[in-house]
Amino acid sequence: MGNRVVNSSAIQQILEDVYARFRDLREGRPADYIPELAKANPDDFGIVIATTDGRLYEVGDTAKDFTIQSISKPFAFGLALKLLSSDHMLAKVGVEPSGDAFNAISLHPVTGIPRNPMINAGAIATTALIWAHDPERAESILLDFLSDMAGKRKRLSVDEDVFRSERDTGHRNRAIGYLLRNSDVITSSPEQALELYFRQCAVSVSCRDLAVMAATLACQGRNPITNVVGLDAMCNTDVLAVMGSCGMYDYTGQWLYNVGMPAKSGVGGGVMAVVPGRLGIAVYSPPLDTYGNSCRGIAVCEELSKRLELHLFDQPNRAGTVIRSSTSGQKRYSRRWRSKVDFDLLKEHGERIKVLQVQGVLDFAAVEELLAHLEGSTTNETFVVLDLAQVLALPEVSVQLLRDALSNLQKQGICCLACRGEHLKNFWPTEESEAVGWFESLDRALETVENRLLEQLHCTQVGERLPNNSITLLADLGEQTRTRLMPLLERRNYSTNDLLCRKGDAGSELFLVETGLISAGIESSTTSKRIRFATFSSGVCIGEIAFLNNLPRTADLVADEDSTCLVLHRDTFEQLQHEEPEVAIDIILALHRDLARKVDRANQQLSLLEQR
């Protein structure tokens, strides 16, 4: 078995402290109503904590086998739910605490069905149902199931001595069996079901096994070490619910009060407790109190619950945590390099763009918070980018809720794009559908809302696309230099998907984008997809670094749409450097200023992202 026993000194120290504190607790004594159990060593004592990613912390007698006894009951109940329908089970066994001791008869006065599956009557009824489902294979099915929950490669087995001892002295349980037969909860002779019940109680486990079984219950029924799914999430929740209301005999209320987690104890000395989603805990110590619970087991779990703050009902308020960051388009922008005119427009109107980074498990309360935020902070002028990269999970309830909410926003005229949600399988559309607002990349989503905002502004502000001659670099040159440079530039047309240059080419040309759209990127070596680094609109200059230093291109340049560029050749520029160095210096300085703006912009974004 690949159980990885780790040794994080700080956590190990806590376990050892707790162990030392209760080692000398001398209360209680081992069960004696089954002769074989009375032989247990009262000094045996082990504690194991299993995490939901499969790490174990342990101290004491954690590998020693003992019999599972009543801790088999929740598992048998889970197996019965899995094999039979939940409705069928609930017609045969209740789920109500009885207020009585573990071995009380506790049948419902009217229906005659046992109060719950954690007392003997309910457990015998449960096992009888498993037996009746497949009399031949019932024991094998049960042992396989328990072994799956414990993550054992070698199957768990029955301690034959304890089994015989229980069978030979289990008169009271036999009486219960016949009462169940009498009220038709069991519909054939109870003897064979009782045989299976005695065998089930005599299954040998170690404290380590129990901790992994508890961790499996903490993981919605999936064993965190083997990843085998023993129970589906719904059956698993049902099992935890009966443990929560009835698991510790007539000490369950006190347990829920002091410890606050679903648990089950057995007269073999085991206690198993579950922190759903987080931890499994097991303690082994044979001396029992008058309720039939392990004395050290109760003491250790109370102490661990207090010390590690594990009480399920003690939850900090998680309101206010779903939105990791909310930034406006004045501060957060795409990597698209635009003309100064467009940058200025985005700066001025960027507050209409809202970039929301959402985080955590989007359960109902989290989605509610997100929707309330969206509704409270948007108008029909707002463009919303919803970044889902940090969403850990989107439960089924939230899928429809979020879809409906987004479509409501769209109907209200709020442009709402979602990005980076591919990991949310049940939510994310399977096809690429950028048109309607689902993006793989945040940058693409940002660029899209910027484009839409600019389109609106251009329509309302200037009535049509900006004039194409506002190339920032040219505007930044003095009149004299510009006049000298213009005739040296070649105007060149590109169609969509044309390459301007390839990665590795010599940087022999400088491109000034007059109309259209150019992007820099490379082809992925694994897929044939193009990885885009940046996009350049009309008005900007590209390729200046390789050009000035005569270096190879670091990326392909591709026309994303039909485009026109003004091109300066290296030969022409070198000639200019020699013949009119003051003009060349002016141009280089303008390129340096342009690059300085890029550094500045990148650093601003960096500062913003680092704040998060």
Next chain:
Amino acid sequence: MGNRVVNSSAIQQILEDVYARFRDLREGRPADYIPELAKANPDDFGIVIATTDGRLYEVGDTAKDFTIQSISKPFAFGLALKLLSSDHMLAKVGVEPSGDAFNAISLHPVTGIPRNPMINAGAIATTALIWAHDPERAESILLDFLSDMAGKRKRLSVDEDVFRSERDTGHRNRAIGYLLRNSDVITSSPEQALELYFRQCAVSVSCRDLAVMAATLACQGRNPITNVVGLDAMCNTDVLAVMGSCGMYDYTGQWLYNVGMPAKSGVGGGVMAVVPGRLGIAVYSPPLDTYGNSCRGIAVCEELSKRLELHLFDQPNRAGTVIRSSTSGQKRYSRRWRSKVDFDLLKEHGERIKVLQVQGVLDFAAVEELLAHLEGSTTNETFVVLDLAQVLALPEVSVQLLRDALSNLQKQGICCLACRGEHLKNFWPTEESEAVGWFESLDRALETVENRLLEQLHCTQVGERLPNNSITLLADLGEQTRTRLMPLLERRNYSTNDLLCRKGDAGSELFLVETGLISAGIESSTTSKRIRFATFSSGVCIGEIAFLNNLPRTADLVADEDSTCLVLHRDTFEQLQHEEPEVAIDIILALHRDLARKVDRANQQLSLLEQR
């Protein structure tokens, strides 16, 4: 009261669906053992959900007043825990479900104390203890407390008609009172305590009030609308525990199974349910089932629990979520600008630096996961930067655990720095103590580990600090240009804290750092603290953008330690441009390359951060 009723259409729609689904449910009938209650309109029906940040969603008769009845019991228990000690309370009232009906006598056969505070016997005992604590003011204390929990500006009041009706017909409760007197749970005449108990049960509330009271219990006792703390977290957990095990009379097991949240019902028709840390839910509908629970109340809560996935025991596995990102120093670096030699060393050995961004609530299981990761992925050669900016809360259990773990790592020779944890008040040291590894800024922490790594590398690799003449810019110039430039440079010494230039100064000088350390920053306008933008080591050039373009400085430059710079004056450089333009062009191009490296570096970091 500032209850903000919002109208998120998607969530409102769910409530309306559920309301419509159960409006025509005609089961049960209003309580009739108290004449006044029998007058209730069986068609009254309201549902309210209150969030833990104080938003309400509601449908139906949510503002209509009715009497709180048994829903007062958990609050009275909470108040008693607050006024008296928990030990005192538990000596007088148990916390174990009785399996009996709400009005059963249910005293413990041995001790004579009531089984739990949710049945009448336990509730009467609880109220008697509150009364005995301060007979004069008991009712006032109780009403104030209930009003605090409900967030009412106008105090909750008693419905005198219902009170009189209950008092005049409460013979069974009077009998219970005298039995409690008989067993000395009540130590004076029970009449006055009973009077208070009848008044407590007759307090008028609306469905909206109950939802806010539930939300307060969901927020560890702090009212999410008024922020008034009604109960401390410990008492609050105790209240939820008795609700969880005994809140729905002898239907509590079935409720925990189907609904999975602590709850309390009253014969007035109210049901209040709590999702700890998340939501409060209230339903009002007078017709009751045989257990004494509102029929529509049960049906609505079952439906909401299923539909909104609110069952407390159905928790997704949260393992694997504590570490938001883990990056090596090869990819993530500080903003300190270094010589090419140092950058290359960091590139080569950067895998020894580990930057861990931690997120979420660091409960025990989360800290365990973090520590296991740290121990499994570090050696004594590793430098760790722990970024705590995204940690939402650090419960008390984790404070010591994390401190111990960090100090263990230090003892093992692993350099471990923490940053951005100022918001974790109980954990973060109050004094600035950068020396021992607590940093306000991630950048400072990164820079510090880089420095320590470089110090180690310099000692082992070259035996001493690098030679100071390896200024990257000079090395990047051709031999001829360098020879021409060197005599034009002025060597200048600065002492620690000397200003090289101020923000706003003309950019008349270019600085090449020969030895020491220079930082760029500004003085904060609010505090006198210096905000640092970047730091520059020996080997690098500073101030080139303002210098080349004759622009004002955008930041102060300050010597962080005794430093030497080589300085190029603008006059000298302008003369060079005119007289030897090919030399000037070479220098400008080298500066352009230097800037291009900065853009490249900033973009790399940007890509890295955007991935998160």
